[in-house]
Amino acid sequence: MLQVAPDLLGCLITHNSVTIRLTEVEAYDGERDPGSHAFRGRTPRTEVMFGLPGGLYVYFTYGMHFCANVVCGPSGRASAVLLRAGEVVAGAPEALARRTRPGGRPPNPRDLARGPARMTVALGIGREHNGVDTTAQAAPVWLSGAVEPGEPGESRVRQGPRVGVSGPGGDPAVYPWRFWLADEPTVSVYRPAVARARRRSGSRR
Numbered sequence: 001m002l003q004v005a006p007d008l009l010g011c012l013i014t015h016n017s018v019t020i021r022l023t024e025v026e027a028y029d030g031e032r033d034p035g036s037h038a039f040r041g042r043t044p045r046t047e048v049m050f051g052l053p054g055g056l057y058v059y060f061t062y063g064m065h066f067c068a069n070v071v072c073g074p075s076g077r078a079s080a081v082l083l084r085a086g087e088v089v090a091g092a093p094e095a096l097a098r099r100t101r102p103g104g105r106p107p108n109p110r111d112l113a114r115g116p117a118r119m120t121v122a123l124g125i126g127r128e129h130n131g132v133d134t135t136a137q138a139a140p141v142w143l144s145g146a147v148e149p150g151e152p153g154e155s156r157v158r159q160g161p162r163v164g165v166s167g168p169g170g171d172p173a174v175y176p177w178r179f180w181l182a183d184e185p186t187v188s189v190y191r192p193a194v195a196r197a198r199r200r201s202g203s204r205r
Contacts, residue, residue, distance in 0.1 A: 018091035030078025035169020
């Protein structure tokens, strides 16, 4: 899992005429990782994470966004890599149209896929793609090799704490499992998790 995550940097993910070059990812180690959705075991939501490597785990968050992860196996042991950010290298007009709200201003090109929710919008990925095998030749969403010749240079790969993960899974000393390519404008800004205040009985928000 920690080997797969940095190896995904520079790889391409394609769906519906848009291709994104990955510049930032985060690793999650299933039942061994308090920051993972699969920390408490297999559920209908996390079933895909226990499947074969290459499966796409798509989940809905904050009641408004989808995020996409690539399962890195082996089968029966949950682990996955969150696709955090990337550079649109093909299909920019389509990505821009998907990312522009009606009546709103078009985003800066560097922000088209800068963040996991923005990336899924740019690619047009939704709940219906949960479980897709990204390694299959005829898959609607597929991963391919790095744009750069060979593997990304080790000197460009950076490592640090995951973004917005609270509790023990957000401990930067134990889980420095975010990986990114240095000097890439599409890499998202690091923000630590903010503890949410508990609602009091009868309170409104």
